[in-house]
Amino acid sequence: MTEAILLVGGKGTRLRPLTVHTPKPMIPAAGVPFLTHLLARARAAGVEHIVLATSYLAEVFEPHFGDGSELGLHLEYVTEDEPLGTGGAIRNVASRLRSGPDEPVLIFNGDILTGLDIEALVSTHGSSGADVSLHLTRVEDPRAFGLVPTDSTGRVTAFLEKPQTPEEIVTDQINAGAYVFRRSVIDTIPAGRPVSVERETFPGLLASGAHLQGMVDSTYWLDLGTPQAFVRGSADLVLGRAPSPAVPGRCGDRLVLPTASVASDAKLTGGTVVGDGAVVGEGARIDGSAVLAGAVIGAGAVISDSLIGAGARIGDRTVLSGAVVGDGATVGADNELQDGVRVWCGASIPDAAIRFSSDR
Template identity: 70%
Template sequence: MTEAILLAGGKGSRLRPVTLHTPKPMVPAAGVPFLAHQLARAKAAGVTHVVLATSYLAEVFEPYFGDGSALGMRLTYVTEDQPLGTGGAIRSAADALTSGPADPVLVFNGDILTGLDIAGLVDAHQRAGAAVTLHLTRADDPREYGLVPTDDTGRVLDFTEKPQHPDEIVTDQINAGCYVFRREVIDTIPAGRPVSVERETFPQLLAAGALLHGVVDRTYWLDLGRPACFVKASADLVRGIVASPALPGPTGEYLLLPGAQVADGAKLGGGTVVGAGARIEAGAVVEGSIVLDGARVAEGAQVYDSLLGARSSVGRNTTVTGAVVGDDAEVGSANELTDGARVWCDARIPDAAIRFSPDC
């Protein structure tokens, strides 16, 4: 049996307004909550028990996933009243594990989409005899991530968290947010206080001479922290660029959920998903976007690389590009929202009122 801890407690501030009432792991991507894709991939890799470490809007997880039996695994929920950082969340969740001291425990960040061979990472951890094994990937611009240089054998040499100066960029290898811990190592993390594994736990283990092993993998990897990345992840799942057993339909240029309505003459593509009860009217174009349940795209509107919240509407001949429209918001006709525009939940934008706005 392989157990896992899935860190799902973040507020998703950068994804607002869609995370005002929904925790980031529960925002739909490719037709189901993003968390469903992570759980399905974990199950396919042989994970039988997942502990969900929750905090923000924790009450929404269990009603959706239950005890995990419908997924063919067991789910346990551990909720933090006060966020304790990555290390604190891992330590709190560990009390629900049943693994022995030397057993491997997977740890996933709840906002990463990857094509990583999860079982292969566990095997590499076991072969190396490591205290912790880290999934690493390479980034063209690594400044926003934790840098993890390794030697020729994969031994981790150092950690530099989000370098501020050019001379600190010693590698393009970054922490990709998936780990395998020896269970007894988790038990050494201090309990009951905030702890960062990146800034505290891993550097302390290195200083103590523990073996931290890095596995560099160049398969698909995307951090979903920003709206554009979340929308791209959904589109890539729909198109099959990264596989997920949780996809509720065949891969292709678009995915229609039950009850979605698409009028003759509307054009869909680029991995668009249209939610239940959503309506795309004649002459509308929707490319590479997420249209959540009950939303409406009116005749002649154009929506590109955007997220339209539940029951939102986009008026006739309006263009929405790279934007987020919150739940129940109404964007009138002949508007233009581009380049990171956000329309907050329940907002009302009159006809021909906006050519562009980053925050409506």
């Protein structure tokens, strides 16, 4: 049995206001908390025991998932009193693992949506005899990422900082946020202090002569760290571009949860999801967006590439493009919000108050 650690302790500051009251992995994507997709994909790959490394709003996870039995899993929860970073979080949950010293332990970042072949990563780890195996993906523009070059056998040769010049771009391969550790390697991570697995653990292992293996899998990969990326990821799940056995319905242009109400002439496209108890009014047009539980979309509203928080209200004829409206916020009728505007939780914008506003 392969077991796994899920790193779900981050504050998700880039996703505010969505993460003011909800930890990032619990924000709904395609109708269910994003973490549900990660858990379901791990279970489909044969994982049975998962330890969740929690920190920010840690009290939210266990009431929702319980012991994991509904997903066919055995879940345990370990909460950091102080943030320990990725490596520190892995070390902090080591006592809950059941694997022997040479057995594999899967580790996933809790904010990555991926089509990774999990079983292939575990197989690569075993056949290569690696101490740690990393999922690598190729990106068109690697300047925003640390680079991970490998040799002809896939063995990692370096961990490089974000390139500052074209000459420093020696590969398009980046760390994709999923790993297989030999169980004994986890015990070498220093305990009780913050440790970055990317900046300290991996370079240190490489310098000590450890075998780090890379497996390139670029089928689908998206870091959900920003609202724009999160909305896109949710839409890709609905459209079937990103695989998940946890999408609660057929993949297609739209996903309307059972207790939502959508006017017969409203148009939902581009992977739009409408959550339980939400209401979409007459003539509304929503494209590539997520409308969370209990939100109300007024008649004639036009919404694209946006996320509408739980219980929020969007007035008649209001236009939203690339916007984020926090939980319980109200945007009155005849407004126009575009280009990354974020409306804070509980805020209220009067009718016809804003015709356009740029990113801020």
